[in-house]
Amino acid sequence: MIGRLNHVAIAVPDLARAMVQYRAALGAEVGPPQDLPEHGVTVVFITLPNTKIELLHPLGAGSPIAGFLEKNPGGGIHHICYEVEDLAAARTHLQAEGARVLGDGRPKIGAHGKPVLFLHPKDFNGCLIELEEI
Numbered sequence: 001m002i003g004r005l006n007h008v009a010i011a012v013p014d015l016a017r018a019m020v021q022y023r024a025a026l027g028a029e030v031g032p033p034q035d036l037p038e039h040g041v042t043v044v045f046i047t048l049p050n051t052k053i054e055l056l057h058p059l060g061a062g063s064p065i066a067g068f069l070e071k072n073p074g075g076g077i078h079h080i081c082y083e084v085e086d087l088a089a090a091r092t093h094l095q096a097e098g099a100r101v102l103g104d105g106r107p108k109i110g111a112h113g114k115p116v117l118f119l120h121p122k123d124f125n126g127c128l129i130e131l132e133e134i
């Protein structure tokens, strides 16, 4: 069911500093910050030859990543995103397998304009999983 690795997301306490690190120190192609209020984050995409890195910083009150940064003030890997061909079928299968789909279970439109869902980290070895429909 899961396909390619779409991105690895890193929550960062200082987005401007992280952008400089990836651009200057790591020589990566760093995109512009994008505010996504519907997700409660500002995101910067770094394009790699085989996947993307998604830098995340909280946006507004009640950001879903605020708690993570409180627990990890220096930042850290926040989630991994796998691609799926049929998000509804994936949700049905995962729920039948006992996995918890976060939120109200309905897909949101993610940063790439595609439907996304999240699976509880406690159900997958402490790893927050995002599924993006391609």
Ligand SMILES: CC[C@@H](C(=O)O)C(=O)SCCNC(=O)CCNC(=O)[C@H](O)C(C)(C)COP(=O)(O)OP(=O)(O)OC[C@H]1O[C@@H](n2cnc3c(N)ncnc32)[C@H](O)[C@@H]1OP(=O)(O)O
Pocket (backbone or CB within 6 Å): 009, 036, 039, 041, 043, 054, 056, 064, 065, 067, 068, 071, 077, 078, 079, 081, 102, 103, 109, 110, 111, 112, 116, 118, 120, 121, 122, 126, 127, 128, 130
């Ligand atoms: C850019 C747009 C989009 C895209 O298109 O790519 C995105 O990626 S948006 C990214 C931001 N949105 C989300 O992350 C939505 C899904 N996340 C959530 O709903 C919440 O973050 C969460 C997973 C429910 C956690 O919320 P939190 O407030 O931290 O709740 P808890 O404190 O109760 O956490 C429960 C438990 O889980 C541990 N935890 C929390 N976050 C993570 C994480 N990223 N990875 C692993 N584990 C995580 C947390 O430590 C708690 O564990 P215990 O303390 O052991 O109970």
Ligand SMILES: [Co+2]
Pocket (backbone or CB within 6 Å): 007, 009, 054, 079, 081, 130
């Ligand atoms: Co993501």
